[in-house]
Amino acid sequence: MTGGRAVVTGIGVVAPTGVGADEHWRSVLAGRRRTGPITLFDASGYPTRLGGEVADFDPARYADNRALVQTDRWTHLGFAATALALDDAGLPDRATDPYAWAVTLASASGGNLFGQRELQRLWSSPTRTVGAYQSIAWFYAASVGQLSIRHQAKGPCGVVVSEAAGGLDSLAHAVRTVRRGVPVVLAGATECPLSPYALACQLRSGLLSEVADPERAYRPFDATASGYLPAEGGAVFVVEELGHAVARGARIYGEVSGWGATHDAAHTTADSAGDPHQYARAMRLALGRAGVEPDEVDVVVPDALGVPRYDRAEASALRAVFAARTPPVSTHKELTGRAHQGGSALDVATALLAFAHDTLPASAGPDVVAEGCELDFLRAERRPRTRVALVCARGFDGFNSALVLRGAPPAGEES
Template sequence: MTGTATAPAPLSATGVTTPTRAPVVTGLGVVAPTGIGTEEHWRSVLAGRSGIGPITLFDPSPYPVRLAGQVPGFSAKDRVPSRLIQQTDRWTHLGLAAAEAALADAGVVPAELSEYELAVVTASSSGGTEFGQHEMENLYQHAPDWVGAYQSIAWFYAATTGQISIRHGLRGPCGVLCTEQAGGLDALGQARRLIRTGAKLVMTGGTDASLCPYGLTAQLTTGHLTTVPDPARAYLPFDADASGYLPGEGGALLVVEDADAAEARGAARIWGRVLGYAAAFDPPPDSPRGPVLARTVRAALADAGLEPADVDVVFADALGVAEADRAEAAALTEVFGPRGVPVTAPKTLTGRLYGGGAALDAATALLALRDQTVPHTAGPTAPAPGYEIDLVLGEPRPAELRTALVVARGHGGFNAALLLGHRDN
């Protein structure tokens, strides 16, 4: 008897068969300053339509920063059960809305699947800041018995993960990553780990909402927010006039699935594939080792089994602070060569969304792969002298896109890199 033997799939440390195919993204849910809904967000990005404007969620007049990216027309009562509105912060309201949209986009009915194989991992940076501020006001302006019982959970970083898990019956492994702007990529990296160890579906990504006096005051302590009053000239990463960044709220949730499980349930659409991921931490400022972003990108490429030449577009972190921009441009040049790959930063239209920022970049990268278009970076007019990067400016650039790299850095030294592939990769 003759034939070809097929080696069995390897086992993980838990004894579960380890998938040999890259996990797939089957659902996107976007709640961002550029619009509610994936396609509305994408239209805004391609048109360069900014979601940056005067802060209206509170009176910003006593503060040096009065601009931010706010989710337009978001009403929690239209998207979140009324009892949860009273128990949770706006950040969780945005997360619940994005998760609902992502599940609908994926065509997933959790009740029809094995509940303990469905996981939730989100990113959070600020937690329930606005809710916590109101409860502290009750405490200091009145008395302890004015503080509601829900303060104990609404502020907590894992509140969004928990509420998504409870609402949709996703009872597999759950967690939260708190690495500021890098968190969305770290959450996606953890989602891939969970799929490798037996999970079939992971709701992942992140949202944030820290646009309140308490939240803005905390952000001002970094010294990196811009005080430029012109929305069109405030957030200019890689530009000679870069003066810092603007804050924002919102983000994206993604449904990531085991590729075989997605096929078995008849997933209607594959947005793309999670090919590689790596994370690292910058040393202290006085260390001779310097930033680790280039090393992080190389580690993600190695994890994906790819070479720098395989990357077709980079979605940059783009802090908008000259020293940080210079370091990022140098890292990209070190890995890809001078002007070696198109670089873009659509976040100039939204501000930096902290726990939601990198997740939104990942969703935008998947849209770019779908439409074979590199979105432009609105605002900057040209890279500053010495930045040898191919920053896409002015208008979107048609291109053959198979692989996208998303990089993110969080305040305090967090670095993350994620490689996404076209659905046919």
């Protein structure tokens, strides 16, 4: 053991920006917008008809038909992201020591498409029945259970539920699991909130964009911001104890060195904007646990909801933490849409890939900064300075999380 330090040795991405970390990275660098008309169901009767989908996704490449018929698309995305992460880490598909592997993923809405299909069959067919797998496929812990079985991970497994903040919380929990003696943890999140029921639930919040032009619909921190677009996808990581990773000669992307989580103690309403004080406190907790001073942060990856009052609150929280020396801010959610807990996990993947490629990518926006959102948005790619990233996320109903990542030196450089 090496002090229970937790490092990331594998990244699996399944997102609108691409399947696989390399394809996602190329899309981010190119600034390719991957939002467009929803095709997973007929959304023509809804005020929001755009979203971010994983194009040409073939789940049969990552799981057999028996597993696929028992599970929802959200879990199919998890099968793929986990397989990609294990391959990237150079680990086998099944644990040789089952109790040395654990699974800790984040979840929020569960198996929407599967549940929608089965309930429609219940109420519209003469048989008035649902399939046997309805009892497990929709369940918010379904992906954790399926992955632990599939990869024979019998260590302490669990699911974190804190909406969009969950993607960061899962990695924080993975670090704690490593420190308790489990050398390999699968962490991160995927999401698929694209079904009639899921879209209706999101519309009720009043936070979705109803702009019909994909180029203008989701514009965080921009003067034209009008809400967010829903998206599917996310990222799964192999989080490994440092000594275990070094002993097997694994490539290390970086270390999860600090985290913080707070709560507003308030529901999300039509008028709320989140509590910037509690959000800033989560950031300070993460920096403090990492032993990082604010001026050491190379880049901030924000939550970037795209709702004007939330964007202003986030900018206020960042200014409270960093004062007049706010580090460069870079967001790419407008390229993909908001995949809730999968989206914050994807932000972690982007930050780690940036250090691996020795390039901080330019922010995808804003074009015209909204009043109250004056931050140092990264307008052109540049080399990292300190290799420290602060990734931030907020979940509806008051969740706030922040994660500090220390990037490993790029290949060929000494640490």
